[in-house]
Amino acid sequence: MVDTALAQVVDTIPVQPRPKGLAITNDGTRLYVTHFLSGTVSVLDLTSRRVRTVIATGPESNLAQRIVLHPMNNRAYLPHIRSNTSNPHPLFDTTLFPVVSVIDLATNQHLLTERLELSVVDRPVNLPFDLALSSDGQRVHIVYLGSGDLSVIDLENRAVLAHLEVGDGPRGIVLSPDDRTAYVANSLSDDVSVIDLDTFKEVKRIGVTTSPLSPQLHRGKLLFISSRSTQVSRDRWMSCESCHADGEQDGRTWLFPDGPRNTTNLRGLAHTHPLHWSADRDEVQDFEFTIRELQAGTGLLEDPHPELGQPNTGRSTDLDALAAFVASLQPKPSPFRRVDGTLTPEAARGQAVFHRADVGCADCHIPPLFTDVRVHDIGTGGGPGELLGPGFDTPSLRGVWHTAPYLHDGRAATLREVLGTHNPTDRHGHTSHLSEAEVQDLVAFLLSLEGEKSRVQDLERVE
Ligand code: HEC
Ligand code: HEC
Numbered sequence: 001m002v003d004t005a006l007a008q009v010v011d012t013i014p015v016q017p018r019p020k021g022l023a024i025t026n027d028g029t030r031l032y033v034t035h036f037l038s039g040t041v042s043v044l045d046l047t048s049r050r051v052r053t054v055i056a057t058g059p060e061s062n063l064a065q066r067i068v069l070h071p072m073n074n075r076a077y078l079p080h081i082r083s084n085t086s087n088p089h090p091l092f093d094t095t096l097f098p099v100v101s102v103i104d105l106a107t108n109q110h111l112l113t114e115r116l117e118l119s120v121v122d123r124p125v126n127l128p129f130d131l132a133l134s135s136d137g138q139r140v141h142i143v144y145l146g147s148g149d150l151s152v153i154d155l156e157n158r159a160v161l162a163h164l165e166v167g168d169g170p171r172g173i174v175l176s177p178d179d180r181t182a183y184v185a186n187s188l189s190d191d192v193s194v195i196d197l198d199t200f201k202e203v204k205r206i207g208v209t210t211s212p213l214s215p216q217l218h219r220g221k222l223l224f225i226s227s228r229s230t231q232v233s234r235d236r237w238m239s240c241e242s243c244h245a246d247g248e249q250d251g252r253t254w255l256f257p258d259g260p261r262n263t264t265n266l267r268g269l270a271h272t273h274p275l276h277w278s279a280d281r282d283e284v285q286d287f288e289f290t291i292r293e294l295q296a297g298t299g300l301l302e303d304p305h306p307e308l309g310q311p312n313t314g315r316s317t318d319l320d321a322l323a324a325f326v327a328s329l330q331p332k333p334s335p336f337r338r339v340d341g342t343l344t345p346e347a348a349r350g351q352a353v354f355h356r357a358d359v360g361c362a363d364c365h366i367p368p369l370f371t372d373v374r375v376h377d378i379g380t381g382g383g384p385g386e387l388l389g390p391g392f393d394t395p396s397l398r399g400v401w402h403t404a405p406y407l408h409d410g411r412a413a414t415l416r417e418v419l420g421t422h423n424p425t426d427r428h429g430h431t432s433h434l435s436e437a438e439v440q441d442l443v444a445f446l447l448s449l450e451g452e453k454s455r456v457q458d459l460e461r462v463e
């Protein structure tokens, strides 16, 4: 909590990980906070400055960006996706579902029957990101970061009043006080769509900025986030951003053909090839397979036309742009460091433990990348459905402070578990002889790892 007059932090209230969307009641007594990778909502009492309760919206809820309070009926609305990870054959239309969840603020309950399953109520859309309610609370206006469109839905009879295109990458929507105009901020076309809500037409597109990215990175970013092009996605269902939100990860483990695979953070991967937990891909251009097989896009590689004398070179400008964008993503700074970027005393002690010969972490997780880019069997393979183990590519540890759960199949909920429960026979570094204090210091060090460029201004951030 910040006192805006004094510009001072007056209190810090601990909440669950990844707080994201905020909404405050008109009387200022309660604050609702969404948690990005779980879709849960913390209810904070601002008088006692404590978390009163935490409301779950279902185990599949993910990427919960925003929460908006209804003006009269004591409900809150959250746009988010459902990640259907129990699906043994992830396909473009059975993997990610766009929804708006509804919470009853009087009883603090999730109202499943009022949830808007947008692909059913309206049509397939990708990444519901923000919404606005009309002042009488009857209509909801939802924008989709990935599919670049807008739905207007009547909440009482769940009827779609309009569905229209806006710019690329819409991240925010507001209505005029008379409810007759909507303004949509399009993060990838760098403009604002002005929508007439009487005729449901986009009446103006106002340029507001120009992207600082090079044309190639800008194109790559569009291909990563937007599902509009049939080249990358069928029916606009999904894009890379749906699982690698903000170039990172979704906190989920998917049942891929190779075996269960925890989604990887893509930040900092430029120097840690080969790719994938099993090191079975050698360049980001190989993700043409992801586009064709998972997202059911027609692909970025042009098909060869031997009759015209065009061989398939295995290259395309768009695929190179996508690869260049992914390679430009830098790990984010760790909040577990001191403000000036130096290690805390615990992390500094943990660094010494990490480098001890009788512990051995640095044998494989070699600084500065914290990987030796080699495959090792550390005793974690052989789980159900595993086709490629038992060896795995040493993951880089930069950024692990925000990439729980851990290991290739996400079996470890915390870093402490990686070093304890999931290292029973000391095959993954020697940890059993360490004291609890040494293990805690080691965890503090792991939590502080970031990239060398994490603290320089990072223009290539997705958001
Ligand atoms: C359904 C969720 C999902 C979607 C959609 C998705 N990915 Fe992934 N991605 C994963 C998972 C899970 C892994 C880990 C797979 C493995 O290592 O075998 C992964 C791994 C990767 C890696 C390897 C990272 C490394 O350091 O080893 C890259 C690169 C990548 N994805 C890029 C992309 C691109 C580009 C797109 C869009 C064309 C995309 N992904 C779409 C889930 C997804
Ligand atoms: C013999 C090489 C080797 C040594 C030594 C080693 N690691 Fe690892 N580490 C790996 C491999 C391989 C994996 C991936 C295993 C998997 O996913 O099943 C891994 C995974 C991890 C992960 C999970 C990362 C993620 O993103 O999920 C952490 C954290 C980690 N190691 C920390 C350590 C620490 C701390 C030590 C020292 C106690 C250590 N490792 C020693 C090879 C090694």
Ligand SMILES: [Ca+2]
Pocket: 249, 262, 263, 264, 403, 404, 405, 406, 407
């Ligand atoms: Ca992880």
